[in-house]
């Protein structure tokens with residue numbers, strides 16, 4: 662049995678107002694709750710139990726995802742009394758975790774090869790193995806350096822102009838005994854407080870093939886949508902080159918211009934002459950005739966009046982943009 666503990670307790674502040682009353686794991690992404698892509702990814706690497714380490718709005722997450730689909734991995738939920746940080750949340754789950762398990766951040770869209778990570782972890786007799794991902798411009802992330810055996814040599818904080826490098830993809834294989842290194846009852850970060858303790862002491866990294874994107878900012882959330890629709894990441898969604906997805910139940914005028922790159926959520930209505938490019942409209946938005954939406958994300962229930970232009974904006978639930 663392979664178990665995955667997934668951290669989903671964060672507030673998702675960088676995605677507000679999209680995440681003000683909808684936690685990141687169930688934010689809609691191309692017609693599905695985001696976390697369903699994670700479940701498929703984990704299942705494809707043999708995971709049969711997913712434990713969600715929750716904090717912010719746990720009931721909503723549980724209501725949407727439930728116990729898992731009958732043939733997929735079983736889903737279980739733990740709720741921290743207060744945010745314990747990425748390592749604190751893993752320690753909090755200790756009584757439920759197997760001798761060896763996967764731990765992941767719950768906000769990445771990915772199809773990375775977790776099976777290789779698991780196998781190399783066993784071969785190397787590692788204590789923690791970090792899934793690493795090569796990035797052209799890693800300036801938003803910390804860099805991880807490994808030697809030819811895969812031993813982690815150093816971590817470098819975020820910096821600009823660093824050039825191509827390996828970043829941590831927030832996906833780890835861990836031995837249960839390392840949880841003893843995490844102090845209990847307070848907020849502890851795995852990246853800052855735990856990994857440095859294990860350099861030269863069983864901490865390995867492996868560069869993984871495949872796709873990876875942290876969806877935690879507006880731009881990356883939209884990019885992830887296009888990557889799903891245009892087929893750059895393995896997912897069950899049908900591809901098309903224009904990057905357009907219109908959910909069943911959306912009413913789009915045959916005289917509207919949709920795309921390139923647009924998601925029109927279920928229950929949306931788009932009037933004649935409207936133009937929607939590079940934008941995501943979540944459930945139930947109303948777009949008036951000849952309105953022009955570009956580079957934007959609209960929360961559920963947004964109304965845009967006719968003839969209005971909305972450019973590079975992120976709108977909160979039920980906002981109205983009038984002429």
Ligand code: GTP
Pocket residue numbers: 668669670671672673674675676685714715716741743744745746747750766767768877
């Ligand atoms: P921002 O507020 O925009 O930084 O987003 P975030 O709250 O998701 O934080 P961040 O992206 O740094 O978190 C990475 C992952 O860890 C996300 O999947 C979070 O849900 C999760 N996470 C962060 N802090 C905690 C915590 O204290 N407890 C739990 N259970 N999960 C956490």
